[in-house]
Amino acid sequence: MSSPRIVPVGDAAILVEFGQDIDPAIQAQVAALAQILEEARHPVIREWVPTYRSIMIHYYPSLAPYEGLAAWLHDRIQMARGQQAVSRRRVTIPVLYGGEMGPDLDAVAAHTKLSPDEIIALHQEPDYLVYMLGFLPGFPYLGGLDPRLVTPRLATPRTQVPAGSVGIADAQTGIYPLTSPGGWQLIGRTPVKLFDPEREEPFLLAAGDILRFRAIDQNEYDSIAAAVAAGTYEFTAIEPDYQAGS
Amino acid sequence: MQHVHVITPGLFTTVQDLGRVGYQRFGVPVAGVFDTVSAQVANWLVGNKGDAAVLEITFAGPTLRTEVTLQAAITGGQLQATLDGKPVPMWQSFTWQAGQTLAIGNITAGARAYLAVSGEGWQVPVVMDSRSTYVRAAIGGLEGRQLQAGDQLPVSSEHPPYTHRYLPQAFWPIVADEICLRFVPGPQTDHFEPDAVEKLCASTYTVSQASDRMGLRLQGPSIVPLKPDIISDAIALGSMQVPRDGQPIVMGPDRQTTGGYPKIGTVITADIVRLAQARPGTKITWQAVTVAEAQELAKAYVDQLYRMQQVINKEIAGRSFQVQIGDKVLHSFVERLH
Known part of the structure; x- marks a missing residue:
């Protein structure tokens, strides 16, 4: 494991880069540094943004010289080496596949030469890693899609994709946290809100989480949707003790 | 809560504060005022904290009528504004009487201007620790969007007595082509x-x-x-x-x-x-x-901002001078030493 590259981004941000690949082991280093920053609460740091292979730290340029903060980061990263692996949360997202909720399931079946049932089974199989959130508030970039499910984007994007839609675009799968235009092939929808600015914890997911999809039927979809609308839905499928990074 | 009525919205006018810090890791842009100096100055001129929500005006300003007497200030890119038809100057506080119409014109130099009101600014709901509008995801501000004719902007019903505050011209940012x-x-x-x-x-x-x-x-x-x-x-x-x-x-x-x-x-x-x-x-x-040079400049910039706040609050006394050299007029502010 080589030392990370630490470089300035202007006078108010630092980039710590752990590699040049999309790789769960590199993401584990990113997650470990995020954990260090969370615990340290360094007074000159405004916030940090973990991504696939790096983390950007935004700070107050008039309060901390770059060299000092870079050295602090370097030391903290060295100290954390070899310590226990980062703990990851496990999140299960209920999905109603196909039909009105997944209007492109047949198109994905035609492209992949799999049956809709096979697609639904393969999509639920992996432990997906939430590499980062971006593109839209709460939008997860997930790693781990079965290569057999790879399907290109729609030739013409939809002007409106409903919030909760679960889709595939090339080798990625994802969930739309809010209604927006989009070109992903939609195979299902979750009644759970990934993003709700009114909620105490507005975001359901965070970078580093492990995510699974679970197929539900129309009845369960309706009851979850009703509970979400009433504000009584309790998201119980989060377990904090999964060890990753191996 | 009382309101200011939007008669015409201007080209692209949004409620902004100093931004939504801490949510980028969830994919939420910071948003907030683009010109943080002009926005903070506008707030200080009306007795607010620097991070109160202001209106950010782009190129063409709105026309607004208030139902409560306020203190207001306009800063940023150069423009003409009138209060019931009478011109009001930029970079200083003025009283905006209940029932009066404030018409903010086109920005003739620069791109953005700021309107601050007393009572800690525009009282739209705080969403994820900020009142800033992020239009693309309809977060914050007034219903997450730019102003429209007929909107009612919430303001405090409590306003401190009028205090005249101004920023001497020597401190105004120079806007160039x-x-x-x-x-x-x-x-x-x-x-x-x-x-x-x-x-x-x-x-x-x-x-x-x-x-x-x-x-x-x-x-x-x-x-x-x-x-x-x-x-x-x-x-x-x-x-x-x-x-x-x-x-x-x-x-x-x-x-x-x-x-x-x-x-x-x-x-x-x-x-x-x-x-x-x-x-x-x-x-x-x-x-x-270099990053070291940039950080020295950042320190000087923060010091200058602090000095502007002190001058506005009259914690630094001094006199403004105009010097004409040929057809160029220069403005300077000379501090009185204790």
Whole structure:
């Protein structure tokens, strides 16, 4: 494991880069540094943004010289080496596949030469890693899609994709946290809100989480949707003790 | 709660404070005022804290009528404003009586202006620790969007007695048609030709019409990246990302949190306010600086901001002078020493 590259981004941000690949082991280093920053609460740091292979730290340029903060980061990263692996949360997202909720399931079946049932089974199989959130508030970039499910984007994007839609675009799968235009092939929808600015914890997911999809039927979809609308839905499928990074 | 009525909204007017800090890791852009100096000054002029919510006005201002007597102040890009038809000056507080109509005209120099009101500003709901509007995801501000005719903007019903406050002209930012922006090269200079930074510094770019709060798109000599994509990483305010066409985009407050274009440099903190006031047609030249130099400039910038606050609050006494040299008028402020 080589030392990370630490470089300035202007006078108010630092980039710590752990590699040049999309790789769960590199993401584990990113997650470990995020954990260090969370615990340290360094007074000159405004916030940090973990991504696939790096983390950007935004700070107050008039309060901390770059060299000092870079050295602090370097030391903290060295100290954390070899310590226990980062703990990851496990999140299960209920999905109603196909039909009105997944209007492109047949198109994905035609492209992949799999049956809709096979697609639904393969999509639920992996432990997906939430590499980062971006593109839209709460939008997860997930790693781990079965290569057999790879399907290109729609030739013409939809002007409106409903919030909760679960889709595939090339080798990625994802969930739309809010209604927006989009070109992903939609195979299902979750009644759970990934993003709700009114909620105490507005975001359901965070970078580093492990995510699974679970197929539900129309009845369960309706009851979850009703509970979400009433504000009584309790998201119980989060377990904090999964060890990753191996 | 009382209200200010929006009679005409202006071109693109939004409620903004100093931004939504701490949510970029969830994919939420910071948003917030683009010109943080003018916005904070407007707030200090009416007795607010610097981070109260103001209206950010773009190119053409709104017409507004208040139902409660307020103190108000307008700062930023140059414009004409009237209160029931009578001109009101910029960079100082004025009383906006209940029932009076404030008409804010077109910005003739610069791109953005700010309207602050007393009682800690526009009282729209706080969403994720901020009142800033992020239009693309309809977060914050007034229903997450730009103002529309017929809107009612909530304001406090409690306002302190009128205190005249002003910022001497020596402190007003100079808005020019040609600006030099200083930047720190990186973090992906290795994605470009070895002489790309030099080439950038030797060239003049023009701000294009397609610019907005997300980013200022520039037109000029192409700096084509050798490797056009990176694995998406985070984006800082002022970062200059360069897509395949080689035309840089300088990222603003509504920038997306992550992106896959290589970045050749990042505009320094002290120069963001000049970026904020650049308009389509503004000419930009570049100067590369080290991070240490940029941080010295950031310190000087923060000191100057603090000094402006003290002058507004009359904690520093002094006199303003005008000096005419040929047809040029210079403004200076001389502090009285104790």
